[in-house]
Amino acid sequence: MSLAVTLTRAQQGVSAPQVVVEVHLSGGLPSTSIVGLPEAAVREARDRVRVAIQNTAFEYPNRRVTVNLAPAELPKDGGRFDLAIALGILAAASQIPRERLDDCEFLGELALSGELRPVPGILPALLRARARGRRVVVPRANAAEAALLGPADILLAGSLAEVCAWLRGTAELSAPANSELDDPPYTGPDMRDVRGQWQARRALEIAAAGGHHLLLMGPPGTGKTMLAERLPGIMPPMTESDALESCALRSLNGDTVDPALWRRRPFRAPHHTASGVALVGGGSLPRPGEISLAHNGVLFLDELPEFSRHVLEVLREPLESGEIVISRAARQCSFPAQFQLVAAMNPCPCGYAGDTRETCRCTPDQILRYRSRISGPLMDRIDMRVDVPRVPLSDLTSPPGKGDDDTTTVRARVVRAREKALLRAGQPNADLSVVNLERDCALPPAERHWFEKALEQLGCSARAYHRILRVSRTIADLEGGSGCVEKSHLAEALMYRRG
Incomplete structure (x- = not known):
């Protein structure tokens, strides 16, 4: 034959x-x-x-x-x-x-x-x-x-x-070596290097525990990038299936996969000159972009308003759906994009609006135009907005204090909080469905009335309402206690939403 x-x-x-x-x-x-x-x-x-x-x-x-x-x-x-x-x-x-x-x-x-x-x-x-x-x-x-x-x-x-x-049948082929694939001890940037910024540290811990998106705003040199680089270290380790999925995307991109670091959360930081195709992926033979390469990890956008508005708008659908579909004339590809967005920006074009040492040289119109480069729908999808002010010199020169926990300590708290969420709903709090959200964030009548009045004063959308509840659920998990969402948890979540 x-x-x-x-x-x-x-x-x-x-x-x-x-x-x-x-x-x-x-x-x-x-x-x-x-x-x-x-x-x-x-x-x-x-x-x-x-x-x-x-x-x-x-x-x-x-x-x-x-x-x-x-x-x-x-x-x-x-x-x-x-x-x-x-x-x-x-x-x-x-x-x-x-x-x-x-x-x-x-x-x-x-x-x-x-x-x-x-x-x-x-x-x-x-x-x-x-x-x-x-x-x-x-x-x-x-x-x-x-x-x-x-x-x-x-x-x-x-x-x-x-x-x-x-x-x-005249020879045998070898099998891959059985490498040590356990998660090795963390050796990356440590949270203990961050001095001061207790509120930003707290927000970073909440974001890691619940998988929430975060915006850091402050003058130049206050530690926004330093904080963002330490987020993957305090996030829970990936499961084997999640790690293999992330490695598969890197393999499609032609990147070398290190077996010793295969369970490390990816951290992608594209430059603000990156195009929309660089972020979402594309090409005649579609390849994953930065948002897919950050799958199960962190996508860090520094100098957020410097990105093209068109580029930023392509993030809106993946932030909601967790995937990106690339269509070309001959083929269509779908890539997962379940990433955690962390963005950093200055408060104004010169960077010193509200600073205690430098005087801002920007007019109100310049500040408004600068901040309006980020659309309302995109900002509405960011769960937490945190000010990162200038740190006093005394905090920089002093040794780490009681509240300056290292990455290992913070990660242990994050892992415990994430385990509570997984046992309760089988998913991180940032991904809770509306049905699970109503079940897991049930409020007494008095607290619900107070919460509704606060939302009306802030002019929050329906999306913001659900996102605030998800953040408060994460805060409750970190606090332990009875496990119920209380007024203090709602107040803190509202503070992060207001920025």
């Missing part, structure tokens, strides 16, 4: 759909054709595969070779199909057995010498293959990413010859 079938996977966001490679040998003039909506890099595979087979001491069939990549409507790009195409040709020519091809998938780009080169975005393909219960053969250069899934059902190869020897 001159027909052989091998399995591989395409790169389409985090879905990594399966591709069936069908190879048929027929009579006629010797030629090779690849069909199934291949892009230029895939069409060029016929030359790479032919030379690689010849340099691996196999005979390239002197017949008409037709390679079909199914499904035909799925666009296919890159060199990740080379190995599967080569094995299909050799199997159709009866140079290797077909029996071990059925339950295995193959990924890898071939060099002309027959060596296997790494392919980007391999982790989503490994996750999907594992869900289907299939073994996967990948290039040895992708071993670091493959190690995140453990040695089960993943085989490493360095060349086409090694894979053929394994299929013939």
Whole structure:
């Protein structure tokens, strides 16, 4: 029989759909054709595969070779199909057995010498293959990413010859090393380095415990960036599934995944000149943007009003839905974007409005135009707004005080509060549905009346009402006690909302 079938996977966001490679040998003039909506890099595979087979001491069939990549409507790009195409040709020519091809998938780009080169975005393909219960053969250069899934059902190869020897049963392929994947001790920036700023520290702890969005406003040099950089260290560790999802997005972006730090929360800080495509992702072959690379972590936007208004507006939908859908003429990709937004800004163009030492040189109209660069709908989606004033020199020169807890201590409180939320509703407080919010934030009549009057005076929207309740629920979890939302928790949440 001159027909052989091998399995591989395409790169389409985090879905990594399966591709069936069908190879048929027929009579006629010797030629090779690849069909199934291949892009230029895939069409060029016929030359790479032919030379690689010849340099691996196999005979390239002197017949008409037709390679079909199914499904035909799925666009296919890159060199990740080379190995599967080569094995299909050799199997159709009866140079290797077909029996071990059925339950295995193959990924890898071939060099002309027959060596296997790494392919980007391999982790989503490994996750999907594992869900289907299939073994996967990948290039040895992708071993670091493959190690995140453990040695089960993943085989490493360095060349086409090694894979053929394994299929013939004359050699074995190695499995990824069983790396130490536990969360190592935290060694990043420490909260103890922050002097003073007790209110900002408190807001940062609440934001970490509940997953709330945060805006820091203050003059230059007061520690806004310093505080934001310490947020990932006090956030709860990611679960294995969340960590693998974040690593898969970095893999799609071509970033190297360090197995020792795979459970660290991502921290992305794009420059204010970044475009909308840089934030949400895009390209002819859609790749994740900064908001997806910050999935399960922190997206820090420093100098928030300096960003283009159009760029900031693209954040509105992902902040609500937790995902971004990128549509192009030939394909559509969906990337997760469940990030925590932390923004920093000055109070005015010169930066010194309300400062105790420097005199502001801005007119009221200049300050109004500066702050109006951030739209009302976007500001309404930010749960907490905190002033970060100038710190007295005496606080900077004095040793850490009683309230200056280090990252480990603060993180322990955050983890306890997050565990309460997960036990109660199965999700962080920032993601509570309206039904769960009404159940978990039930207020006595007197407190509800007081809360309604406060909301009317502040002119809060329905979205703001729910967000204030979610923040107060997090404050109650941090305080412990009876576990009920009290007036003091509501008052503190209102203070952060008012800014």
